[in-house]
Amino acid sequence: MSDVTPREYHQARWNEPVVMELGAPGRRGITFAAPEAAVQAVGPAADLLPPAMRRKVPPVLPEMTEHDTLRHYVRLSQQVLGMVGISLFGTCTMKYNPRVSEALGLRPQMAELHPLQHPSTLQGLLEIVWNFEQILKALSGMDRFTFQAAGGADAAYTHVCVTRGWLEATGQLGQRDEIVTSIQAHPCNPATAAAGGFKVITLPLEEGGYPSVEALKAAIGPRTAALMINNPDDMGIYNPHMKEWVRLVKEAGALAFYDHANFNGVMGKIRARDLGFDACMFMLHKTFGGPKGGGGPATGAYGCTEELARFLPKPMVNKTASGFTLDLPEKSVGKVREFMGNLHIVMRAYAWARGMGAEGINEASDISVLANNYMEKGLLAIRGVSKSHPTIDGPRMEMTRYSLGTLKEETGIGVGEVANRMTDYGVDAPWLAHEPWLFPEPFTPEAGELWSKEDIDTWVAVVRKVCEEAYANPDVVKSAPHNAAIAKVNGEGCEDPARWATTWRAYLRKHRGQAQQQAAE
């Protein structure tokens, strides 16, 4: 590893009030001119509304100028670190979001499209959707894709819905009422299965870092509706028995769904269909270059075999001799969300895939795995850091799960405090791990293909620096952050009905009297 000194950094600190405290009576940010005389002939608006339903008291919103509103939100943006620094946020595959797509997204030919326009007026968009579907088919081996799901979890839900449709059509609904997953699968798999009416069976990890074939065999049977599984998991461990798993699940008469959230390390290397899966999903807002946006708008692309395609949500885009059409699958399960999905994200994903091409996509998975193993070298050399399943030799995939359990034992400093302190050096906190924590004080960075060797060196140097501080000067870590927009947040009141406040008016009711009292004292 190159020897890098973490840079000195200080986040903007605007002491920006909550917007509800800004502005002054009578100020305006935008005005809507009175309509033309011909329109006004209908009479005052209030007279056109049922008296019982007229608003009597105006909403208590700020009264601000356009400039003041802009400055407020620009200042807030300056108090967000994220990818402006270095964010190696595992499981989310932070990659470059080409700004050409953002510019295209604001064009009226994308931004000002109504989803109910006649398909003949949406031919360009439908062609993009269809073209992109062909790309995902090539990458997965599946026969059809829908883009209606508004995120990865929603695509998992789509699978649950498709599973119900398939069970209903085959007369097995109510009989096959269990979905099998693993403790290392993303929480959306068990959660959507349960929300869809299924009982969840969760397999624990065994020595190899994944559940055993025997455990799977014991869990599946005539009541199994589906397996919902990721591979590799968030520890960077690839279950080598997955083909056998899928064979067993299908032998038991159930469906096999591949949660491809961790696709970045295997793009072009494996295909879900080749492993026998009936369905899979990709996250277009992560793996395919759509922006994270702090959590959406997102797209979970759900793909499946021809056999399951007739159950897909409506409508589907088809190519015909006379152009692209929107059609209803024969036994569609209906909708998981209104309209056709976040097609502006599909547009971005298509642009990304075209910008990369087959070679680029293959190279990206190469680099992701290379960068992760390079980073692992650096991180494991740091006192206090270990990795999950330390006895499992060999390279991990695009992520490795680490543990600061040793650091915690030796210094009392946990991963949360380390993460807080890391941000003082201009690198954002890493992903820790989904619950339950199988390893103490976990963290999960992912370098992907975006971040440079120098970025990785810097990131590792920051972890090293903070761990050294934990041993030498723990107080500086415990009281971090020091260079952020605000001091450490005390969230304990957030679980207390008497203190939590998700709106300003709740805050005023619960806290303002107290604040005034304190001021008086």
Place this chain on the structure above:
Amino acid sequence: MAHPWMANATPEAKAAMLAAIGAPDIESLFAQIPAEHRFRGRLDLPPALASEVALKRHMLDLLKKNRDCEQDLSFLGAGIWQHHVPAIVDEVVGRTEFLTSVWGTPMSDHGRNQAWFEFCSMMGELVGLEFVGLPVYSWGCAIGNAVRMAARLNGRREVLVPAGMDPERLDVLRQYCEPEGSHGHIAVVPVAFEQASGMLDMADLKAKLSARTAAVYIENPGFLGVIEARGAEIGKLAHAAGAEFIVGVDPISLGVLAPPGDYGADICVGTIQTLGAHMSAGGGAGGFIASRDEERYAREYPTLNISIAPTDKPGEHGFALSLAHQSSYGMREEGKDWTGNSVYLTTIGCAAYMALLGPQGFREVGEVIVQRSHHAAHVLGGIKGLRIAFPCGYFKEFVVNFDGTGKTVGQVNDALRAKGIFGGRDLSADFPALGQSALYAVTEMHTANDIARLAAALQEIVA
């Protein structure tokens, strides 16, 4: 040539990293994957367009095959609406810090968390309720979540909805209510609407309310455009039956329409798209859930929630997750429904929109919309053969019936499209009782000239 989106695509970077690992080549790093799992064929993808020049040209060539609502004149609504998107909203959501924000700490992401809290605060003011969660995928998904909340609260398995409900939202709700034969099935029971007013048929509502009713759901304005004037009465009936009262709203109407909290809503849901999100072919969709700030409701939210909280510095506040453990992130299958990526960037744009409008802006935009929609309805109602189905008490959408023209809505819309006009959403398949009818949406975007142009086109088409 090293790809511009991949820093380590240079041979030097790869060689240096391989040397540090001590691996002979990159292929050796994939040792975990058994050979029989590997795909060795050639990926059949179209050729790469690695230059931005070529990529932009290709994308524009495709996008320009679309016709859009800026170039053409559109009267489509029905779940996604064409409203003005103020310029600063585009600037704010385009800020790289927000656009690519990840999931840092409450301190490193302080600005974004504050913007989310501000969204919830301003939405709370509009709807008159004190607890607001971070948004979900869409209005329909919000209804689904709210109905499931109600069913968990009172253990009942039936929801009453208006028969005039949006088929799109209804499809989503039915999905969330699980099909018959599934363990968690919640029956969705439509309540008839009055043929004259479009409002709920109170006799049918009373007949269908029972000890099985988990919730009564109404919308203001409803899908067919009509304002449900008897909201308070419906709420009382729902409560008397021990059911939750859920109200769906389009918040852009709430400068002139009463906040649901004032007429008894226990849970309020609605769209956020009308608050400054581009339509984007449906990508602007987003939904919110709000309720009274009571523990029994708060503890059923499936959403992520942000609470204001003190920091270690006296007098300073930050924003942290509240009730996170009850989400699927905290409890997996034991959590409340599920959550994940949602529409959190849109949320920030909506916050900027609400702050920009303020109380006067919301009143003005509401009034302008009401006047413009009524003007349009009056003009269209004056055309021979056209009839406004529910002639009073609507906000921005109204139903135009074409039975008197001898033409179908499909024929009318085809002819309008040839003139550069997107006619209203065809209701004839979903609501056969309404005959050949279309739902027209008129907003602050539509001028008197636009309406005159539509009227002239329709005159010619139905003549």
